[in-house]
Amino acid sequence: MLIIIISSIIGSVLSAHSHGISGTLVDFTDPKVQGHLDALVRMAQSCVIKVRASPKDVRAYFTNSPPITRSGQCFAACMLEQSDVINHGKVNRELLIHLAGLVNGKNSRVVRKLNSISRLCLDSIEGMSDRCQLASSYNDCLNENMIEFAFPLDIAEEAVRKMPFHLIQPK
Template sequence: MFLVKIFMCFLLTHVLALRPATYSGTMVDFTDPKVQGHLDALVRMAQSCVIKVRATPKDVRAYFTNSPPITRSGQCFAACMLEQSDVINHGKVNRDLLIHLASLVNGKNSRVVRKLHSISRLCLDSIEGMSDRCQLASTYNDCLNENMIEFAFPLDLAEEAVRKMPFHLTQPNLPQELRQSTF
């Protein structure tokens, strides 16, 4: 749900531009050049995180389809994405930065930013007392995803992002169809 990082966050994947939807079920115009630029940055960040945490195709698919991760590497993939955007730094969520990043794409008074302002605070409660960086980031991200469903990543774009990941660098025994990577 959240389309994030690098001026977006893994989280910003869910809080991108609020314009007439071109995909069914979403309120984001994924054809907008500004949004496309953020998506490209998000994919580059994800490629780096795949290598850093040795994420699997299932881990990345879960992230991009806003599903809770089912593996430790999936949780750590979410952590990597949020840390690369500085939304999480040393185990602390920077809500102000998250909201600022969302406002760059959506505008300060947009519906996305207003909703994110309250939801991001609610999600802080879900991670209170957590010290494990992967669990903390994953839980926070899951909370955002569950509460901002209308900004979801369309499945076809999620699958396209997964196809661009360099899994062949971390998992040499993957089937050929999953090894393809377009950089």
């Protein structure tokens, strides 16, 4: 379970190669990181089927773009709920920060920034009750404020290619 939680954090907040800028925060060739990515893809595959997410929904999530559909919002909710970052409509900021510390080091720049940004993002969802909107808005806030930690586009596209869209039955 911990590998899935850490993977979701890598995927939704902390991973990355800085948009073409030199310097990588996460070494995507590291077998340990690859294991996290594989677990993240498995979790995403489950969420694709559960919420009937489209390729556009998944691509938006993996490229840190706001979802444009309800299923995209619910895909973000599914990912954050499966990682226990959101449970019963409540964000577990402490878990998010703790797990980010396991990946990046407790006193790293990433964790220090996440500590303040996650608080700001928590304030931005105050009063929301719709689970998909709440999770999506929280995730969007994290992505907007930690833009330098986006997935490299090739890795995002590879994740999208691994999704079981063919298993989604038409309504």
